[in-house]
Structure formats: structure tokens, C-alpha cells
Amino acid sequence: MSIASIKESIEYPESDGEPMGETDLHRDWMVRILEILRWRYRGQRVYIASDLLVYYEEGSASKFVVPDDFICLDCDPGRRRTFKTWVEKRVPDVVFEVTSNSSSRVDTVKKPVIYEQIGVKEYFIYDPTSDYLEPALQGYRMVDGYLKQIQPINGMLECETLQLGLRLIDQELEFFDLGTGEIALDAAQAERAAREAEREAKEAERDAKEVEREAKEIALAKNQELLLEIERLKKMLGEA
Numbered sequence: 006m007s008i009a010s011i012k013e014s015i016e017y018p019e020s021d022g023e024p025m026g027e028t029d030l031h032r033d034w035m036v037r038i039l040e041i042l043r044w045r046y047r048g049q050r051v052y053i054a055s056d057l058l059v060y061y062e063e064g065s066a067s068k069f070v071v072p073d074d075f076i077c078l079d080c081d082p083g084r085r086r087t088f089k090t091w092v093e094k095r096v097p098d099v100v101f102e103v104t105s106n107s108s109s110r111v112d113t114v115k116k117p118v119i120y121e122q123i124g125v126k127e128y129f130i131y132d133p134t135s136d137y138l139e140p141a142l143q144g145y146r147m148v149d150g151y152l153k154q155i156q157p158i159n160g161m162l163e164c165e166t167l168q169l170g171l172r173l174i175d176q177e178l179e180f181f182d183l184g185t186g187e188i189a190l191d192a193a194q195a196e197r198a199a200r201e202a203e204r205e206a207k208e209a210e211r212d213a214k215e216v217e218r219e220a221k222e223i224a225l226a227k228n229q230e231l232l233l234e235i236e237r238l239k240k241m242l243g244e245a
Contacts, residue, residue: 040191
């Protein structure tokens with residue numbers, strides 16, 4: 006059997022066989038990051054995934070890593086059961102890990118080595134409890150073939166690949182657009198913001214109509230006063 010045939014016959018499992026075993030907080034943040042990225046890149050040729058097995062060496066089913074969230078630009082956004090780098094001819098551009106008690110060592114020791122090896126451009130780790138990572142938000146960027154720690158600017162980390170800023174507000178991770186400064190929202194937040202903007206626009210329209218009505222009433226009252234004054238002056242002239 007040829008090497009090519011052997012490689013084709015290898016099965017790549019869709020699960021690593023390990024239960025997630027994470028807290029609600031950890032899972033919530035995995036989902037939140039996923040949804041923020043999905044909304045930001047909606048309708049674009051971008052693939053975004055969470056807790057998906059990424060195989061990075063053809064012919065070896067043991068060479069995989071499972072990012073909490075990752076994004077691959079200029080990549081078919083269709084659904085996948087696994088992500089094979091040799092099939093995609095791409096690797097994740099940016100990876101996000103939400104660290105916890107059970108994953109902190111893997112997130113800070115094992116995974117960075119793999120991400121560096123396969124060529125991930127930027128890697129961010131967030132500890133929503135601030136118990137297992139100091140500081141609670143850290144970032145790394147590929148420089149000359151090595152992932153080097155990103156230095157914060159005024160407490161903010163820049164993700165150059167996505168043109169996003171990351172910062173902690175009351176220990177909660179916040180994303181914002183580096184160009185506009187606007188907060189990056191997920192779909193639900195964006196919908197709420199749109200409803201709020203619509204409500205405010207309607208209120209502004211009602212206020213404008215009320216101001217217009219009051220202005221008309223004032224003008225009408227002044228006109229009436231003026232007519233009365235004219236009539237009074239006419240009578241005075243007539244009597245004279």
C-alpha cells in the first residue's frame with residue numbers, strides 16, 4: 006500500500022474523547038467570543054469555529070489541537086466536522102482561549118507551542134475569573150517565526166490581524182474596532198442596539214413634532230395679539 010493510500014485510510018476523529026468539564030462561565034465566554042466574531046464577519050468569506058478539532062499533520066490522527074475559538078480569514082465559511090490544515094491549505098489566523106482551572110497549564114504551555122509551530126498569527130488567552138492567569142488577559146503575536154507577547158497600550162491589547170482591540174472592563178472582556186472605536190457586539194446585542202436606536206429616533210421625531218406644534222401655537226397667539234392690537238389702534242384713530 007502506498008503512503009498516499011495509507012494517509013487516505015486514516016480516520017480523524019471528530020472528538021478528542023474528553024468531556025469539556027468546564028464551568029458555565031467558561032462555556033458562556035467561549036460562546037460569546039464566537040458570536041461576536043460571527044456577527045462582525047457576517048456575510049464575509051471567513052470561517053469561525055469553537056471547540057473544533059484542528060488537525061495539523063496529514064497522516065497523523067494524534068496531531069491535533071482544540072482551540073476554544075478560532076478564526077480563519079479568506080476561507081470558506083461552510084460548516085465542518087473537523088479542520089484539516091492540509092485540506093484547507095490554511096491554518097487559523099487568530100485563536101482565543103478562555104482559560105480555567107483545568108485548562109490553564111495547557112493554554113499557557115502546550116497550546117502556544119503548537120500554535121507557534123503551525124503558524125497562528127495571533128493568540129489570546131482570557132481568564133474570566135482572574136484566578137489562573139496574571140494578567141487575566143494576555144496576547145501573543147507571530148514575530149520572526151515565534152509567538153511573542155503583545156505589550157498592552159493603556160491596558161489594551163491590539164489584534165492586528167482582525168483590527169480589534171481587547172481590554173478588560175470590570176474583569177469582563179470587551180472587543181472594539183481599532184478604526185472606529187465602536188464596541189464589537191454579538192447578534193443579540195446588535196439587535197437590542199438597533200431597537201434602542203429606533204426607539205430613540207421615534208422619540209426624537211415626537212419631540213420635534215411637539216416643538217413644531219408649540220411653535221405654531223405661539224405664532225398663532227402672537228398673530229391674534231397683533232390683530233387685536235391693530236383693531237385697538239384703528240378704534241383709537243377713529244375716535245380721534
